[in-house]
Amino acid sequence: MINFKEEKNITIFEHPLIQHKISILRDKETGTNEFRKLVEEIAMLEGFEAMGDLELEDVEIETPIEKCMTPMISGRKLAVVPILRAGLGMVSGILALVPTAKVGHIGMYRDEETHEPHEYYCKLPSPIEERLIIVTDPMLATGGSAVDAIDQIKKHGGKKIKFMCIIAAPEGLEKLHKAHPDVQIYVGHLDRQLNENAYICPGLGDAGDRIFGTK
Template identity: 80%
Template sequence: MENVIELKHPLIQHKISKLRDKHTGTNEFRKLVEEIAMLMGFEALSDLPLEDIEVETPIETCKTPVIAGKTLAVVPILRAGLGMVNGILALVPSAKVGHIGLYRDEETHEPHEYYCKLPDPINERLIVVTDPMLATGGSAIAALDFIKQHGGKHIKLMSIIAAPEGVKRVHEAHPDVQIYIGHVDRELNKDAYICPGLGDAGDRIFGTK
């Protein structure tokens, strides 16, 4: 599928395997999520626009490239998406951070919004939406809908693992959004959990049950 990019870098795959292990504790899990987000961000931001500025080196004055345009916006889907933010901020410390809060109905599995705050002007920024798990795709679609309703145009979605059903659904709903995935897993089970997956990312990042 066009605009769906599965990142097969050995370091990303190695760290995802450690995430899957049920014996990986909260502290290590949190660090791994940050590290994976940084590695994924390195790939996802490879097309950032550049412009030349004049810099005086110890030797001479030269023209040299810097990132052009408005600062990047990172928008985590609460709460698990928060775990990926610092990995991207390590690459682009000047990035602005917005937040989208969604909760999933336990019976219908459909998302409902409870919070949305985006950096202004959102229409002039490249927006990276983060959520470690892309399962049914409902939350991602809702988040992308909200961002577009607020004027967002240039959007990338980053998820560490995904179910093929969710990838297909998001891609069909938002074909213009580039989707970056660390690993596409086998399937969703009857409870809409990714298999083999890694459990509940939010609970494992924040140490809750």
């Protein structure tokens, strides 16, 4: 097993706020509304770090005192691409930081017997090759959906890609890291393992069901 903490393209957060909020997410008594808000807040905290290398350009503005040149995020620079459906829960947290970001969507579903991912939808902002792309999915379990989603983004011309999740299993993190070593991966918490049904342990259950209140 890879020593994830030694890998330059993997960030496993230790921030107390992120860890505290993840602990509340895990609680089976946490209701849909609170769960949804926590996912948004965690995405915002992780996004602050993940977007630390956004490109800036100097623009001229006029303050109440005088004109000046001041840095702002460059034009077509950010796209958020959630893996449907659970990844949608993280989008609003990132948009709270960068409201001008474009949003794409990749639809994946997991075969209940083989646990293999299958794509059913892909729509990306254009020109995708000019943007920093942040792929979101709360759970990185087997890693199959994340690997396939990033494969699709690269086929469409995406070059600078980051992946954000809230909880990861070691098996999924290793698979994603090996398949896409050029992708920076941000993990809220690294859990123990997958069980026989490919669910993360201790995990938090089905993130999509808990975000959207479905069973």
